[in-house]
Amino acid sequence: MRVLGIESSCDETGIALYDTEKGLLSHRLFSQIEMHAEYGGVVPELASRDHIRKALPLMQQVLDDAGLTQNDIDAVAYTAGPGLVGALLVGAAIGRSLAWALSIPALPINHMEGHLLSPLLEDSPPDFPFVSLLVSGGHTLLVDVRAVGNYHLLGESIDDAVGEAFDKTAKMLGLGYPGGPALAKLAEQGVSGSYDFPRPMVNRPGLDFSFSGLKTAALNAWHNSDQSVQSKANIALAFETAAVETLVIKCRRALKQTGYRRLVVAGGVSANQSLRQALNALPGKQVFYPAMRFCSDNGAMIAFAGAMRQQAMKPDMPAIFTVRARWPLDELTPPSA
Template identity: 50%
Template sequence: MGVKILGIETSCDETAAAVVEDGVKILSSVVSSQVDVHRKFGGVVPEVASRRHLELINPVIKEALEQAGVGFGDLQAVAVTQGPGLVGALLVGLAAAKALAFALGVPLLAVNHLEGHIYANFLVHRDLSFPLVCLVVSGGHTDLVLVRRHGDYRLLGRTRDDAAGEAFDKVARVLELGYPGGPALERLAREGNEEAVNFPRASVEGLDFSFSGLKTAVIQHLHRCQRAGEEVARADVAASFQKAVVDVLVEKTLEAARRTGCRDIILAGGVAANGRLRAAMQEGARREGRRVLYPPAELCTDNAAMIACAAYYRYLRGEEAPLTLNALPGLPLAPA
């Protein structure tokens, strides 16, 4: 009998539940997205997200158990995202997880959302070796993390302003590409010349990132074209912007690997699904004799299988959370 853990994820606008066995075998993974709900607002509305989680959490958990072919009595633990995220959204998942753990008499396992993204890699890559460098890159986060062993993290660098995914979404908005902006911008960029506009790369000391200036440069470029009566080559702008972001992400990540002596580099988070980033990181790592790994696209975005996977190693360490567990919207993964 393997260890079956029910994972619950409600940190933003996806209501997700999954059953994972022994930290590697995904028995089920159910994700109910709210993209259509938030599209009319051009972004996630926290109060709307919380209400949708309340409506969806029980049906999603039920479906995850049915797909896995298990009942509540087959679970050895319940795992849940504690933070970071939207506090109202997090509270819905926490309430469900605490109620289930109490009723079933099984351990409650609290997982950091970023830790979950990191562990999406462990669901598909069985030969990862420590230490390794992880670039966590999403709409809310751009962090470089040294993973020394299971549960042992050190923050090497982070964004000082906008996250990379946030910059993608904001530039997509000014290009009128709709929501969600990141995937739409990547599609448009495939049609453009990435050398057309020389957008700036912020020079930030150490391994930190900054994308606010780049976003502003794109907006200023569009305004200049408008004032001059020039037609905006949107595909060229998208491609040039994407290249500027990717160049910085690759440069900093490879530098982190050099400083820490890590051979393996893993990507995590929604932006890790970006094909241009994956290709550039692979090429840069190949030149230095390093290896880059990442999850399939469906495990890059928010899901509960990654939460259950991360929780498995907490289960092995006996790190049970109390039923007084509360949501921590700014929960750090590791000290800098």
């Protein structure tokens, strides 16, 4: 079965084709970073318009790369949420229209489920069950994953997501957009121990996160510094160290609570090398990540999630569709025939 995946939840247009027997056949991604950098962040209306321009040409390129045509597609999966409503509607409208025209199933996919399942695209995927740490610009979640669609939320951020905190701190330091990777790169030049920022909520029970206070600590340190290049690097390192240690502490706690040995880390922040090094050092645990090219938003994870669900579902062909700006992961249910 071949599933076409369409990702358009924010500022990246991703299209991919996944075959349940042969694996990922082809994928294409267009990032809008250059366009949004001028404004210091994503402009929703511009994002939506650019998805309209890019989606169909990318789809044709994906089919050409695989040596296939639209008639070779067995199902279409598209991101239905969470995300920017206008951007989501572009992918949903294209996905549903194509499915109706070809009389094939259309599958609305939760964006975070796509990230959660993306490490299963690798040659050595994790077995169920496992704990998943989902870290991105919009979400920080710890999830007990027992099977596809069988998710139990363990903890989440009560304010800023960790990726959002990275981006806002980077913007405060004048690092531009997107800020997270720039901050991580600058942190390599920092002197360890120059600042000691708090590890939020690690001294209280539970698995929830909070990063707004850490962001404020970095802001105060910047205002009270000499604002030199070295001070900027020192603050970046202190922020990254505190954020990483906070995530590691909560992951260790989640693994102990569930009794699992496997940890899956996905989402844009999973590309952070300091985070990977710290998590890989967890004793007696197996840690899995998506390939670096699939850490950020992409169509491959949507196509794969669609394939996993379609294999156990009846065709879905209603003449209506909807998208959701907010769609909690724990509202999903396992696919069933």
